[in-house]
Amino acid sequence: MSAEERRESVVRAALIEFARGGYHGTSTEAIARRVGVSQPYLFRLFPGKQAIFAAAAERCVEETWRVFDEASTGLSGSAAAEAMSDAYMGLVEDRDQLMMQMQLYVSVSAARAAGEEEIGETARRLWESLFDRVRIRIGGDMEDATRFFSYGMLINTLVALGYPPDHRIWSGFEGCGPPA
Amino acid sequence: MSAEERRESVVRAALIEFARGGYHGTSTEAIARRVGVSQPYLFRLFPGKQAIFAAAAERCVEETWRVFDEASTGLSGSAAAEAMSDAYMGLVEDRDQLMMQMQLYVSVSAARAAGEEEIGETARRLWESLFDRVRIRIGGDMEDATRFFSYGMLINTLVALGYPPDHRIWSGFEGCGPPA
DNA sequence: GTAGCTAGTGATTGGCCACTAACTTGAAGG
DNA sequence: CCTTCAAGTTAGTGGCCAATCACTAGCTAC
Numbered sequence: 001m002s003a004e005e006r007r008e009s010v011v012r013a014a015l016i017e018f019a020r021g022g023y024h025g026t027s028t029e030a031i032a033r034r035v036g037v038s039q040p041y042l043f044r045l046f047p048g049k050q051a052i053f054a055a056a057a058e059r060c061v062e063e064t065w066r067v068f069d070e071a072s073t074g075l076s077g078s079a080a081a082e083a084m085s086d087a088y089m090g091l092v093e094d095r096d097q098l099m100m101q102m103q104l105y106v107s108v109s110a111a112r113a114a115g116e117e118e119i120g121e122t123a124r125r126l127w128e129s130l131f132d133r134v135r136i137r138i139g140g141d142m143e144d145a146t147r148f149f150s151y152g153m154l155i156n157t158l159v160a161l162g163y164p165p166d167h168r169i170w171s172g173f174e175g176c177g178p179p180a
Numbered sequence: 181m182s183a184e185e186r187r188e189s190v191v192r193a194a195l196i197e198f199a200r201g202g203y204h205g206t207s208t209e210a211i212a213r214r215v216g217v218s219q220p221y222l223f224r225l226f227p228g229k230q231a232i233f234a235a236a237a238e239r240c241v242e243e244t245w246r247v248f249d250e251a252s253t254g255l256s257g258s259a260a261a262e263a264m265s266d267a268y269m270g271l272v273e274d275r276d277q278l279m280m281q282m283q284l285y286v287s288v289s290a291a292r293a294a295g296e297e298e299i300g301e302t303a304r305r306l307w308e309s310l311f312d313r314v315r316i317r318i319g320g321d322m323e324d325a326t327r328f329f330s331y332g333m334l335i336n337t338l339v340a341l342g343y344p345p346d347h348r349i350w351s352g353f354e355g356c357g358p359p360a
Numbered sequence: 361g362t363a364g365c366t367a368g369t370g371a372t373t374g375g376c377c378a379c380t381a382a383c384t385t386g387a388a389g390g
Numbered sequence: 391c392c393t394t395c396a397a398g399t400t401a402g403t404g405g406c407c408a409a410t411c412a413c414t415a416g417c418t419a420c
Contacts, residue, residue: 020293024204105340113200146352150334160285162300172326
């Protein structure tokens with residue numbers, strides 16, 4: 001397998017492992033095991049653990065946009081918003097995708113506490129690019145986009161907390177696309 | 181200083197450190213240093229690191245409710261919602277409070293991945309108790325409460341990402357109590 | 361066939377970290 | 391004065407983990 005293909009599989013494995021364990025809670029050993037490769041080899045494919053995390057984070061955001069884009073091609077305004085809402089609810093089944101988002105957000109604050117502002121800039125760039133693409137798609141209004149993302153963040157939280165889809169806590173979403 | 185008073189100061193210090201570094205990114209050494217006490221002594225006050233984290237998480241949620249309660253005593257319905265919204269926006273200045281919430285959410289998923297379901301149950305109990313108290317205060321409607329919390333979770337996210345209060349990304353909140 | 365390159369491994373290391381054990385200090389009480 | 395107990399410390403241990411180093415197997419080109 002070529003190095004480039006290996007890197008690709010590392011990113012996929014890292015997304016899952018980081019999503020579940022967080023940055024500090026995930027060992028490079030665990031990622032390597034999931035890829036099916038020795039742990040030192042990761043450091044030949046990437047300069048360090050942080051670079052693997054960054055690649056997984058970027059992949060995660062790209063993937064989220066891909067889901068939105070696919071669900072709403074040809075649509076716009078509130079129809080696009082509704083389609084993307086439904087698509088996001090579908091992601092609830094794929095916990096890893098949503099949890100990786102959360103891990104990205106909290107890792108920014110950890111990095112800032114450690115004096116590294118760089119990860120924060122990357123994360124904000126990723127966030128704004130996703131935010132603006134969604135905003136344009138649903139009509140360009142800032143308040144609409146804010147409402148859209150706010151429901152998304154609550155969904156992330158409830159998934160993180162491990163609520164099953166039929167729990168009463170989800171019942172308040174009725175007005176904006178219920179879970180599944 | 182009595183053991184009980186020490187425990188109290190440990191909880192306060194732990195809330196700050198865990199908020200910034202996350203569970204695995206925070207050493208007991210760092211907490212002890214902030215308290216001004218030797219690291220092994222923490223283990224005489226608490227059975228282990230997890231117990232310290234749990235205490236800090238519980239404190240964080242209690243404190244959040246205290247802020248809501250104080251801001252909305254005597255009010256109800258949308259007036260209470262508005263007052264609590266404004267109060268929550270005030271917490272943006274106090275990043276640690278909001279970040280500790282986020283750390284609690286993601287640590288549930290990390291614990292679940294490690295096979296420990298207990299933290300998750302604690303976290304859901306804390307979440308529901310806060311959710312329901314707020315819901316009652318603003319009139320009891322499930323959809324209203326969901327909307328309220330969804331905006332809160334987006335605020336948490338933007339704070340985690342490190343956006344300053346005057347950034348354009350906040351401008352979509354105009355309709356529901358702007359930042360500061 | 362051999363020189364060189366690419367994919368990959370095994371062994372190791374230095375540092376950190378949660379947690380333990382044993383000791384010290386100081387104040388209250390009889 | 392001596393005991394007791396609670397608060398707190400110093401020293402140490404075992405385990406994990408990111409990163410490095412030296413090495414090997416197989417392929418291609420000349």
